[in-house]
Amino acid sequence: MATDLKDLAHPVDAAAVLRLLPDRPRLLAVGEPTHRADTLLDLRNELFRQLAEEHGYRTIALETDCLAGLLVDAYVTTGAGTLDDVVERGFGHGWNDLPANRELVRWMRQFNENRPQEDRLRFAGFDGPLEITAAESPRQPLTALHAFLAAHVDATLLPCTAQTLDDLLGADARWTEPAAMRDPARSFGRSPQARELRLLADELTELLDEQAPHLAAVAPPEDRDRAHLYARTAVGLLRYHHWMADASPGRLARLVGVRDRMMADNLHALAARGPVFTYAHNSHLQRERTTMTMGGASLHWWSAGALVSARLGEEYAFVATALGTIEHQGVAAPPPDTLEGLLHVLPEPRTVFDPRALAAALAETSPALRVSPWFGYAPYDPAHLASVDGLVYVRDVHGS
Known part of the structure; x- marks a missing residue:
C-alpha cells in the first residue's frame, strides 16, 4: 500500500494543484x-505567490473580517497607512500577531509597487x-451604505435620514454585549429598534439595486462594489443579531448558518471580478454539509463552500x-x-494527491476517521474524498 501511495504523491506547488483541475477555476x-499554524500559513503564502506570479490570480480572500480587510486592501494597492497599523487593525479573530499574515501583506505591497492599477494584487x-x-x-456598514x-441618488428616495439610523442604532455596546452569546435575553437583536433597522437595511439594499444604471454612470466601480459589501454586511449582521436573541433549539445552527451565508455571498461577489484564491478552515470550504x-x-x-459551489x-x-x-498541542503521530x-x-x-486516484487506492482499506x-x-x-478536487497532506505542523 505504501508503495502505491508514494506513486500517487506529488510535491505541493500551485502548478501541481492546478493540474488536478480541468480548467483554472474562478474560485x-x-x-x-x-488555525494559527505557521507551517500551513507559510504554505498558503507560497501558493498565492505562485498563483499570482505564474497563473494570473490577483485576489486572495481570507477567513477574516470583510470590513477590517478593506484597510489591508488599501495598503497593498495604494500604500495607504503603515504595515504595522494595517496588520494590527486589518485582521479579525486575533490573527494580527501571526508572522505569516504580516509577511503576506508586506509581500503583496512589494509586488504591487510600480504596477498598473488593473494588475495589482487585492x-x-x-x-x-x-x-x-x-x-x-x-453601524459601520449601515451608515456607510x-x-x-x-451622495448619489435623490434624497426623496431614501427610506430614512442618517439621524434616524443613528437614533435606532444607539450605543454600540448594546450590540456587542458578550453575555448575549450564552443568554439570548441579553441580545438587542429582536428589539423594536433592531426590527426597524432590518426593514431599513432591506430598503436601502433594494434602492442600491434599483438605481444600478444611474449609479454605474455616476460612481466608480470600486465605490459601487464597496456599497454592495456594506449592504451585504449590514443585512447579514442584523440577521445574525436577530438569531442571537432567539431562544429556540435551532438558535446555534442558525447562527453558524447565517455566518457561512455571509461568507458565501462575499466569495461569490469577489469571484465576479476575476480568479480568486481563498483560504479558510476546511469546514467553511467543503461541499458537504458541515x-x-x-x-x-x-x-x-x-x-x-457548499453554497458557492452550488452557484459556480x-x-x-x-x-x-x-x-x-501538531506536537505543541498534543497531537502525536496518527494511528496507522x-x-x-x-x-x-x-x-x-x-x-498533494488526486483524490480520485487516492480513493481508488484505498478502496479496500476503508481508513478509519x-x-x-x-x-x-x-x-x-x-468519506469526503469523493467531493474534493485535491488533498494536501502535511506531515508535521508547527504553531505560532
Whole structure:
C-alpha cells in the first residue's frame, strides 16, 4: 500500500494543484484543518505567490473580517497607512500577531509597487465582522451604505435620514454585549429598534439595486462594489443579531448558518471580478454539509463552500488539507489505520494527491476517521474524498 501511495504523491506547488483541475477555476479554495499554524500559513503564502506570479490570480480572500480587510486592501494597492497599523487593525479573530499574515501583506505591497492599477494584487476578508462570542454593531456598514446612496441618488428616495439610523442604532455596546452569546435575553437583536433597522437595511439594499444604471454612470466601480459589501454586511449582521436573541433549539445552527451565508455571498461577489484564491478552515470550504458540536448540541449547516459551489459549479474548486502531527498541542503521530496514518509513512513533508486516484487506492482499506485529542484540530474525513478536487497532506505542523 505504501508503495502505491508514494506513486500517487506529488510535491505541493500551485502548478501541481492546478493540474488536478480541468480548467483554472474562478474560485480556488484551499482549506486547513486547524488555525494559527505557521507551517500551513507559510504554505498558503507560497501558493498565492505562485498563483499570482505564474497563473494570473490577483485576489486572495481570507477567513477574516470583510470590513477590517478593506484597510489591508488599501495598503497593498495604494500604500495607504503603515504595515504595522494595517496588520494590527486589518485582521479579525486575533490573527494580527501571526508572522505569516504580516509577511503576506508586506509581500503583496512589494509586488504591487510600480504596477498598473488593473494588475495589482487585492486583499479581501470574506468573513463577517464576527467573533466566537459576539458580533459587531451594524453601524459601520449601515451608515456607510446610507452615505453612499445619499451622495448619489435623490434624497426623496431614501427610506430614512442618517439621524434616524443613528437614533435606532444607539450605543454600540448594546450590540456587542458578550453575555448575549450564552443568554439570548441579553441580545438587542429582536428589539423594536433592531426590527426597524432590518426593514431599513432591506430598503436601502433594494434602492442600491434599483438605481444600478444611474449609479454605474455616476460612481466608480470600486465605490459601487464597496456599497454592495456594506449592504451585504449590514443585512447579514442584523440577521445574525436577530438569531442571537432567539431562544429556540435551532438558535446555534442558525447562527453558524447565517455566518457561512455571509461568507458565501462575499466569495461569490469577489469571484465576479476575476480568479480568486481563498483560504479558510476546511469546514467553511467543503461541499458537504458541515457538522460540529457546540454548547452540547450537534449542529448541521451548509458551509460557504457548499453554497458557492452550488452557484459556480465547476468554476469552484476545493483542495482540502490533512495533517499528521501538531506536537505543541498534543497531537502525536496518527494511528496507522486512519487516512492520516497511511499518508504519514510517506517520506515527503508535504504532498498533494488526486483524490480520485487516492480513493481508488484505498478502496479496500476503508481508513478509519481519526479522533483528535485537541478541540482545535479537525481530522480529515476519508468519506469526503469523493467531493474534493485535491488533498494536501502535511506531515508535521508547527504553531505560532
